[in-house]
Amino acid sequence: MRLNPIIAIDGYKVDHRRQYPDNTQIIFSNLTARSTRRAYTDKMVFFGLQYFIKDILIDNWNKDFFEQPKEQVIRAFERRINNYLGPNNVGTEHISQLHDLGYLPIKIKALPEGTLYPIKVPCLVIYNTDERFFWLTNYLETILSANVWGMCTSATTAHQYKKILTQYALETDGSTDFVNWQGHDFSFRGMYGVQAALMSGAAHLLSFTGTDTIPAIDFLEQYYEANSDNELVGGSVAATEHSVMCAGGMENELETFRRLIEDIYPTGIVSIVSDSWDFWQVMTDFTVKLKDKILARDGKVVFRPDTGCPVKVICGDPEAEPGSPEYQGAIECLWQVFGGNTTSQGYKLLDPRVGLIYGDSITIERAEAICAGLKAKGFASTNVVFGIGSYTYQYVTRDTDGFAVKATFAKVAGVDREIFKAPKTDDGTKRSAKGLVAVFKDENNNYYLKDQASWNDVENCEFNTVFENGKLVNTQSLAQIRARLASHL
Incomplete structure (x- = not known):
């Protein structure tokens, strides 16, 4: 109005x-x-x-x-x-x-x-x-x-994420090149109206370049002299959602993965929702069956779990059965299939053709716990991307600060x-x-x-x-x- x-x-x-x-x-x-x-x-x-x-x-x-x-x-x-x-x-x-x-x-x-x-x-x-x-x-x-x-408030929150991710990247990777992409704005749908989404989304982009809030780029061009023709204001990658994965049918989920990584996106980065049914089957079975195709691609396949406790899903659940995928956590499961390299700081970094993004109920505290958990297991913090949603950016008031x-x-x-x-x-x-x-x-x-x-x-x-x-x-x-x-x- x-x-x-x-x-x-x-x-x-x-x-x-x-x-x-x-x-x-x-x-x-x-x-x-x-x-x-x-x-x-x-x-x-x-x-x-x-x-x-x-x-x-x-x-x-x-x-x-x-x-x-x-x-x-x-x-x-x-x-x-x-x-x-x-x-x-x-x-x-x-x-x-x-x-x-x-x-x-x-x-x-x-x-x-x-x-x-x-x-x-x-x-x-x-x-x-x-x-x-x-x-x-x-x-x-x-x-x-x-x-x-x-x-x-949103700019301050994003900066705190950036501080944490920068600190752990320096400690475990030795490079901060990936940090600008490590915090990704997933908040649009959960914000209290479009204007709030754009304002907060623009604040997020002070610290990061990853966003699903496309109009925040227009916002920064209109009000802050940004120009996406000449600078990277915000960006993302090809990605699926549950409707896409479920529409292919549970019995054909493996084929849906294959079709995505081989037929639709034979090159480049593609992020695939992986928890529609059995995430651990994806981590330990689908990855093995698709390994050769993934490693043959000129690009990166990013697996995306969105259900459960983010810390336990990514880093492993110490209360789960020892040796089980749940106990090991997603990053270790990917390492066992695809391997990778060791950073100059002595931490494991997944093969550049695979990765992981988690985008549900991420908070400052959980992001730090995940980074610390990965470090404790000998993995670089830059193995994972965080989808930062309205749970972070909407769950505040004027009185927060x-x-x-x-x-x-x-x-x-x-x-x-x-x-x-x-x-x-x-x-x-x-x-x-x-x-x-x-x-x-x-x-x-x-x-x-x-x-x-x-x-x-x-x-x-x-x-x-x-x-x-x-x-x-x-x-x-x-x-x-x-x-x-x-x-x-």
Whole structure:
């Protein structure tokens, strides 16, 4: 649906304009991840602001507010608010004045996207540039929060996967060349709507190149100057699903495998769902019968189990019967049939013509356990690809990392006021900074917050002006953001 930006707010914000003190001139707010529920998170990846600015602050506001007839805009606002609150004194003059101005009198300063920065440090500040529209700063809080926190959260999650996979690749493979493909986005179907899938899918692609969320590539081309003709934005391989495998019939499953690897895909990489019926039969029987055909191919056959405990299926179940396929795990089963090489670090790496991908209920904790389990068995972590789905990317909220937009400074009747909240019933999480805030780097290149700052601090800290008076003034590309984030590994 087309979003009417003037009412894209939490309902209680409608009349905050009159609730601020008389003669309020400036409201200054910041966006901060105040806490985290994740044991592995002490820093956040900043991502999503440029999309929000282009899509909402520019495209949406221009097309659906400033470029619409003023009478129509006022009528739509008045109808919605009166239907919502009943007849009231909210008024429409402030909406009329904003429409007459013709742009959003707002300034946003922020850290560069792709920055890894500490929890409790603001990633951006926002304030009005025209004193008549002091009310607009926090009027935009709802839509700013809704569009940015999730992208930061997914980008942070993907970066954590990348850290784990990079660490184990260095320890067991000696090379990180495969890591960019080791995390594959399978989340599209499980996300809460297409927009959420694209936003999260784009965040995933800051750290990886593997994705099944094709429109995320378009998203990055539209909002982050990516160009898939000139750079690898995201990609995948030919792959089956259960309907394909089951349609051939259980009694003909071996023939379905043969047909796929010999007739349909005689070269290149093909990923084949392998657990429609008996995964261990595939691992110990089908692989033997198809071995010569697989090794004769110019390409790679990737087996895909998606059922059971990922750690046990891949690494083996110590409680299973010793010597059984379940006890050995999928990677060891493949090794026994196809063999492979030993890496410079002394770990086994499967023959390059076979591999394995697991794409069900993968989590950060399970990915680390699998990598550790493979290492303990003498196998390189790069023997497996992880399909990262909505179990990872959808199972979060704004409170996962405590994102909040809070005002910390106001100018009222020419007097600067440092404002803050410090609830006695709080554990410290909701205590806000005070006054103007700025972010600097210390001697170790670590970001830190300075509150009760000066305007000079705000203008000359690590924040860059990104949006001012209706215009995007600092554009970043996917390549720049990827490089910035990779530098933190």
